[in-house]
Amino acid sequence: xxxxxxIIFITTVSGLIVSCSVQKYKQPALDxxxxxxNDETVQKDSTSNIARISYKDxxxxxxxxxxxxxxVQNNYNMKVALKQIEFASLGYRQSKWGNVPTVSxxxxxxxxxxPSDNSLNGLSLxxxxxxxxxxxxxxxxxxxxxxxxxxxxxxxxxxxxxxxLQTQExxxxxxxxxxxxxxxxxxxxLMLDKQLEITRxxxxxxxxxxxxxxxxxxxxxxxxLAVEQQGITKDQILKTxxxxxxxxxxxxxxxxxxxxVLPNRIERHAKLxxxxxxEMLASGYPSEILTLRPxxxxxxxxxxxxxxxxxxxxxxxxxxxxxTAQGGLNSFKSSNWFEIPGSLFGMAAGSxxxxxxxxxxxxxxxxxxxxxxxxAELNFKQTVLTAVAEVSDALVxxxxxxxxxxxxxxxxxxxxxxxxxxxTLYKYNEANYLDVIVAQTNRLQSELELSAIKTQRLNAITTxxxxxxxxxx
Numbered sequence: 001x002x003x004x005x006x007i008i009f010i011t012t013v014s015g016l017i018v019s020c021s022v023q024k025y026k027q028p029a030l031d032x033x034x035x036x037x038n039d040e041t042v043q044k045d046s047t048s049n050i051a052r053i054s055y056k057d058x059x060x061x062x063x064x065x066x067x068x069x070x071x072v073q074n075n076y077n078m079k080v081a082l083k084q085i086e087f088a089s090l091g092y093r094q095s096k097w098g099n100v101p102t103v104s105x106x107x108x109x110x111x112x113x114x115p116s117d118n119s120l121n122g123l124s125l126x127x128x129x130x131x132x133x134x135x136x137x138x139x140x141x142x143x144x145x146x147x148x149x150x151x152x153x154x155x156x157x158x159x160x161x162x163x164x165l166q167t168q169e170x171x172x173x174x175x176x177x178x179x180x181x182x183x184x185x186x187x188x189x190l191m192l193d194k195q196l197e198i199t200r201x202x203x204x205x206x207x208x209x210x211x212x213x214x215x216x217x218x219x220x221x222x223x224x225l226a227v228e229q230q231g232i233t234k235d236q237i238l239k240t241x242x243x244x245x246x247x248x249x250x251x252x253x254x255x256x257x258x259x260x261v262l263p264n265r266i267e268r269h270a271k272l273x274x275x276x277x278x279e280m281l282a283s284g285y286p287s288e289i290l291t292l293r294p295x296x297x298x299x300x301x302x303x304x305x306x307x308x309x310x311x312x313x314x315x316x317x318x319x320x321x322x323x324t325a326q327g328g329l330n331s332f333k334s335s336n337w338f339e340i341p342g343s344l345f346g347m348a349a350g351s352x353x354x355x356x357x358x359x360x361x362x363x364x365x366x367x368x369x370x371x372x373x374x375x376a377e378l379n380f381k382q383t384v385l386t387a388v389a390e391v392s393d394a395l396v397x398x399x400x401x402x403x404x405x406x407x408x409x410x411x412x413x414x415x416x417x418x419x420x421x422x423x424t425l426y427k428y429n430e431a432n433y434l435d436v437i438v439a440q441t442n443r444l445q446s447e448l449e450l451s452a453i454k455t456q457r458l459n460a461i462t463t464x465x466x467x468x469x470x471x472x473x
Contacts, residue, residue, distance in 0.1 A: 023311060025304045028377050030384055032286050038395040039283050049284025051292045051468035055179050058465060060276045063268050064186050067259060071182050074260025078178060081171035088160075088167040095160035098153035101145035106328070109138045137337040140328030140345075147323065150315035155308045162305035169301065172294035172472035178258065179471035183462045185255045186268075187275070191455035192248045194272040195448055199240055202444045206234040209423065209436060226433035233437050237444065272454055281461060283395065283468060289387045292469030296387055299380040306373035313366040319354040387467065394464035401457040408450040415443035 050058065056065055072078060114133040115121035148154060210230045216222045253263035289296055327346035331337045355362055422439040425431035465471065 023307055025307055027300070028303065028380060030290075030381065032289075032384065032388070034285070036283055036286055036388065036395055037392040038399060039392075048280075048282035049288055049292070049468060050278075050282055050465055051284065051288070051470035052473065053470065054473050055471050058278070058470065059183060061186075061270050063270065064183060067186060067255065067266070068179055068182050070259040070261075071178050072175060075178055075258060076260060078171070078174055081167070081174040085164070085167045085171055088164040092157075092160040092164040095157040098157060099148055101143050101323075104142045106138060106140045106142065109136075109140075110334070111136050135332050135334065136330070137332070137334050138328065138330045139337075140326055140330070143323075143325040145323045147321040149321055150318045152312055152315035152318075152320075155311040155315065158308035159305055159312065162301045162308065166298050166301045166305070169294040169298040173298065176294060176466055176469065176471040180462055180466040182255065182258050184459050185251060185258065186266075187272075187455050187458045187462070189248065189251045189255065189266060189268065190270065190272040190275065191451050192244055192251060193268075194451040196241065196244045196248065198444065198447045198451065199237060199244060202440065202447075203234065203237045203241070205419075206230065206237055206440060209440070210234055212427075213433065222433065229433060229437060233440060272451060275458060277458065278461065281398065281464060283391060283464065286388050286391070289384065289391070289469060293387050293467075294469065294472060296380075296383050296469075299376070299383040302376045303373065303380050306369065306376040310366070310369045310373055313362070313369040317355060317362045317366065319352050321350065321352050323350050324348070390467040391464065394460055394467050397460040398457065398464060401453060401460055405450070405453050405457060408446065408453050411446045412443070412450050415439065415446045419443050 055068055059065055059068070112133055112135050117132070146153070210227070213222065213227045213230050217224060217227050252266045255266050256263045284292075290300070291297070325346075325348040327344075329338060329340070329343040330345045331339065331343045337343060419436075419439040419442075422431050422435045426433065426436050
């Protein structure tokens with residue numbers, strides 16, 4: 001027994017030493033620029049990155065923040081992601097038991113066997129025991145333990161840990177995307193409100209113009225053609241109102257679904273023109289994407305997991321040392337089954353199993369795990385590349401939309417001035433009714449385009465916030 005204990009001790013110590021040799025992770029080489037393209041902000045330190053700002057502080061509208069809070073709490077995709085964390089957490093906790101012996105108990109086992117009278121066992125029973133059957137009663141505890149000599153169990157634990165961390169990053173990614181979708185939906189809703197307001201205002205003006213034209217027709221100053229043309233213009237404006245109202249209703253429904261409630265009206269108080277646009281949108285350094293964007297971190301964790309998978313696949317081809325032990329009570333008669341110490345028994349054994357020929361399955365699994373690791377590394381690099389491009393795209397969008405908004409605002413001012421002048425000139429026969437109609441149409445179009453550009457700019461800022469990895473903090 002002492003020799004057996006020495007074998008176990010030496011094997012355990014050796015296993016602990018060798019098991020620490022699981023390959024350490026080294027981040028793949030990445031070609032990351034020092035600054036983003038189109039980023040003209042001056043960076044003094046990484047703390048200025050807007051992705052580090054909580055959505056509660058980044059978005060100033062209290063109604064919008066409340067909608068985001070409800071979405072984070074009630075959205076079903078978010079709940080599924082959190083449940084996946086619980087699922088992976090149980091798997092990781094289970095993997096910690098890999099080094100613990102397996103223990104099972106045979107509470108009670110009784111069997112009776114009767115061999116053939118013409119068999120060797122049957123002849124022996126009749127000759128030595130004077131009976132034709134054998135009784136066997138047993139109660140035992142069975143212990144089995146695999147020594148982690150090559151670090152296979154440690155590698156499996158590393159796999160489970162990275163799977164858990166991946167689910168956590170996946171939940172962060174869901175939250176980031178959810179915040180972005182709620183904000184975009186809210187801004188679109190305000191844009192539709194603004195467009196409805198603009199359309200109704202233009203409809204009121206077109207109606208007033210039509211009234212003037214009708215009076216002039218009654219006085220014989222103009223023909224019915226001018227009245228009919230203005231009536232057509234009014235109806236064209238009028239028909240867009242139901243379409244906008246329908247879009248508002250559908251956008252409210254979409255926001256309701258994001259917040260996890262049945263479709264309903266979305267209460268709002270601010271108007272599109274009242275939304276505060278941040279002046280300084282610091283994007284930080286591109287290298288920060290590696291730590292702030294959940295999808296990038298998830299891809300990197302996949303690389304780490306693949307390295308552990310390679311180790312497990314490799315060590316599966318090595319010899320495995322298994323220690324088994326069994327002890328309990330055993331008797332050929334039920335009357336003395338629990339007689340102690342007479343019925344006590346015990347045994348221990350050690351075995352070394354080396355896979356030799358298994359249809360090349362272990363070797364194939366090892367080679368496949370290496371290919372999967374290479375794929376994971378390529379996916380990681382592609383995700384980083386895409387992330388940098390998304391930030392650069394958002395930056396140029398913000399810059400160009402700001403330029404467009406300045407031009408669009410000036411255009412709205414000019415069209416308003418033209419509408420007033422055309423109506424005044426028309427009253428004094430210095431312009432015809434077509435000039436008035438064209439001026440009205442241009443003003444309506446320019447005002448609608450300005451509201452769309454403002455919304456696109458707000459959404460581009462939201463995209464920048466999401467692309468940098470903001471929203472989950």
